[in-house]
Amino acid sequence: MKNVLFKHRSIRKFRPTPIPEEVLGNCLEAATRASTCGNMQLYSLVVTRDKALRERLAPCHFNQPMVVQAPCVVTVCADVHRFTMWCRQRGADPAYDNFAWFLNAATDALLAAQNFCVQAEMHGLGICYLGTTLYTAAEIARILELPKGVIPLTTVVAGYPDETPEAADRLPLEAVVHYEKYTDYTEAEIDELWAEREESELTHRLLEENGLDNLAKVFTERRYVRSDNLAVSEAYFALLKEQGFFNK
């Protein structure tokens, strides 16, 4: 069954056409149908369509043009704030300001986000997740005025595609699936799993552009380098505490 899920491509160029209200509403409704921990819906979706505000968000996403170009930017947040407010108003004693509930809320939020994306693609929209959200989560939280108990996890840009890219290649299925238990990889298996990608035209182009001798180094020396990774880890963990997800 090669359906909508198999047609997914990340879209990075959008037409300016706005998303009709009823289409957007339907995608957001679809998001809420995803499974959620104890039916608590521990997430918020901040839908930014105002251009001036998208322009303020753009630097948080390293000025990738799609943040301004796409008519709709959805910041996906873990949210224990709303549920906590409700508990307090009922004289109950909420204890969701901790790491376990960050994880529950993040799970809720990401399942909802993926439903949003699948439904958007069913409507002919294109989407792209922005991993940059983790890099600049504190600044995004400031711009979007997120209260304590709410923290950004990822961002989805959505709109009508202005490009028709090829689907991204993936590792062979056996790379990510283990039967019964986890079976650790041998060196030879790792070589085999990456062989096709390492020989691809895209890889050859990347190596030439970057002046590097293998694809792994494109990741470790260009895209996701040690010092950035550690800085992001530290900053996000600090924000987690600041937003009240790590109280004892």
Next chain:
Amino acid sequence: MKNVLFKHRSIRKFRPTPIPEEVLGNCLEAATRASTCGNMQLYSLVVTRDKALRERLAPCHFNQPMVVQAPCVVTVCADVHRFTMWCRQRGADPAYDNFAWFLNAATDALLAAQNFCVQAEMHGLGICYLGTTLYTAAEIARILELPKGVIPLTTVVAGYPDETPEAADRLPLEAVVHYEKYTDYTEAEIDELWAEREESELTHRLLEENGLDNLAKVFTERRYVRSDNLAVSEAYFALLKEQGFFNK
């Protein structure tokens, strides 16, 4: 467009019929089509069908019968181990043993899991996520022999449904969606958002069963109580360090 996403119900009773190999394979393929950080596919799906092994996993899920009843139990894991092995074999310097990359890997894993579930439901299968995974992640990691760099996030049981439950109710859409920026809730709004649920028959039954005077207390005093929440937070954070996701 009221499609498969709107038909989702969590299924907790399954027929023993196994999932045909090609159907399961197709759902797993669909999982890999989800967006992934830098196309790194930082997740593993551990598919446990062996009954003896599912029986060993059952206590980790508080002996919910579906873990033994459903023919297929998928433990969804964040995985930076495979990518790190590849980098090392290429003489590259991987730095994915930190919190930022736990978050990237968790995002990858959960988007893939949701694609798996959507595709499973397209095939007429039923699914249920097991939040118990976070409670007993260390024991699950032991049973499934997860190496460093791999950590369980959630579990999906899948199989042919032996029940046809109603769809769960959800809060009104405006509860979880914010336009432009986050708009904090007034007390009156919180009351309004929960009003329908608080008046439902299900709520009345729960209050009677639990001898409590409001629904919020069912959550805080019965389902997810402070001491458990803090214990899970501490245990999972310790496991995160043990599995090498919090190295400096």
